[in-house]
Amino acid sequence: MTQPSRRTRLLSGVQPSGKLHIGNYFGAIQQHIAMQEKGECYYFIANFHALTTINDAQQLREHTLDVALSYLALGLDPERAVFFRQSDVPEVTELAWILSSLTGMGLLERAHAYKDKVARGIPARVGLFYYPVLMAADILIYRPTHVPVGADQVQHVEMTRDMAGYFNNTYGDVFVMPEAQINEATKVVPGTDGQKMSKSYQNTIDIFAEGNALKKSVMGIVTDSTPVEDPKDPTTNTIFQLYSLVASEAETAAMAEKYRAGGYGYGAAKKELLGKLDAYFAPARARRKELEKNLDYVEQVLQNGAQRAREVAHQTMTDTRRACGLI
Numbered sequence: 001m002t003q004p005s006r007r008t009r010l011l012s013g014v015q016p017s018g019k020l021h022i023g024n025y026f027g028a029i030q031q032h033i034a035m036q037e038k039g040e041c042y043y044f045i046a047n048f049h050a051l052t053t054i055n056d057a058q059q060l061r062e063h064t065l066d067v068a069l070s071y072l073a074l075g076l077d078p079e080r081a082v083f084f085r086q087s088d089v090p091e092v093t094e095l096a097w098i099l100s101s102l103t104g105m106g107l108l109e110r111a112h113a114y115k116d117k118v119a120r121g122i123p124a125r126v127g128l129f130y131y132p133v134l135m136a137a138d139i140l141i142y143r144p145t146h147v148p149v150g151a152d153q154v155q156h157v158e159m160t161r162d163m164a165g166y167f168n169n170t171y172g173d174v175f176v177m178p179e180a181q182i183n184e185a186t187k188v189v190p191g192t193d194g195q196k197m198s199k200s201y202q203n204t205i206d207i208f209a210e211g212n213a214l215k216k217s218v219m220g221i222v223t224d225s226t227p228v229e230d231p232k233d234p235t236t237n238t239i240f241q242l243y244s245l246v247a248s249e250a251e252t253a254a255m256a257e258k259y260r261a262g263g264y265g266y267g268a269a270k271k272e273l274l275g276k277l278d279a280y281f282a283p284a285r286a287r288r289k290e291l292e293k294n295l296d297y298v299e300q301v302l303q304n305g306a307q308r309a310r311e312v313a314h315q316t317m318t319d320t321r322r323a324c325g326l327i
């Protein structure tokens with residue numbers, strides 16, 4: 001992985017497809033927010049992409065607002081990062097068309113995400129198939145050097161590079177080759193059933209859950225039937241893995257010690273996890289409550305972000321249209 005330098009431009013999109021969970025936080029959001037110190041960041045809410053799976057207008061609006069509130073509450077600084085809604089820069093749909101005119105069917109037919117989604121019962125619509133082209137346009141239009149994403153999105157970034165290559169080879173160099181940047185520090189965050197945490201598996205712990213809802217998620221973590229008095233292996237245990245994400249190194253080592261010693265039950269471990277999780281996200285929950293009282297500010301942030309994003313998009317589109325003979 002290339003280490004970002006000061007002149008790095010990062011871009012990433014997050015789909016507004018449901019409440020964000022701590023797997024999203026430790027797998028993606030935390031990295032997005034940390035990067036704003038290190039490079040020029042462009043982050044957008046991928047509402048065009050969400051149309052492939054959400055067809056309820058109110059729900060899409062709510063989820064879009066939810067992502068905006070979540071990122072701002074978790075520390076996105078709109079003075080540093082350009083934060084906007086995908087649909088506020090409609091030029092991406094034009095670029096997607098131009099890229100699709102150079103892209104072979106075979107490239108899209110190989111996309112895992114499409115095949116996986118169809119296998120899960122999501123209707124096989126043209127938009128779902130075309131999704132990687134729109135994603136390539138999202139990326140290329142802002143000429144980023146790096147695209148921080150989860151491992152599942154790396155293939156899409158590779159396809160983006162293919163499409164940039166088709167264009168540059170055909171019409172001359174307009175696009176910058178972006179590199180996927182995977183958060184290697186965070187492995188897959190397990191859900192309450194021990195599988196990968198995912199909203200599709202109903203095994204999530206929401207970032208902003210509190211009180212009884214949070215307690216219910218944590219107490220519902222599935223454990224094996226090792227008796228309290230027996231020693232336990234912390235490394236394969238969901239409670240411990242989650243605890244290590246929110247506790248300090250010393251606290252994590254202390255819990256590992258208790259697991260190995262025996263006489264320490266999963267119920268006690270869950271209580272410790274609950275306390276740490278609750279405290280870890282408490283400041284973000286408080287900021288979110290403040291932001292909820294000031295939705296005009298949130299809207300203003302997104303509109304300012306869109307204006308800054310459009311300036312870059314506009315320049316790229318002028319170069320693109322000129323290169324391919326549209327102007």
Ligand code: ADP
Pocket residue numbers: 015017023024025026027028149150151152187188189190191196197198199200
């Ligand atoms: P979900 O699986 O809940 O539908 P998404 O596919 O929308 O989540 O993922 C959004 C981002 O969060 C992606 O970058 C993805 O890699 C990351 N992510 C999602 N779930 C996890 C997890 N359990 N562990 C680590 N990262 C995750």
Ligand code: TRP
Pocket residue numbers: 011012013014015046049134135138139147149153156
């Ligand atoms: N497909 C990404 C996901 O599901 C979201 C996304 C859309 C994206 N456009 C992007 C991510 C551009 C990075 C860059 O998580």
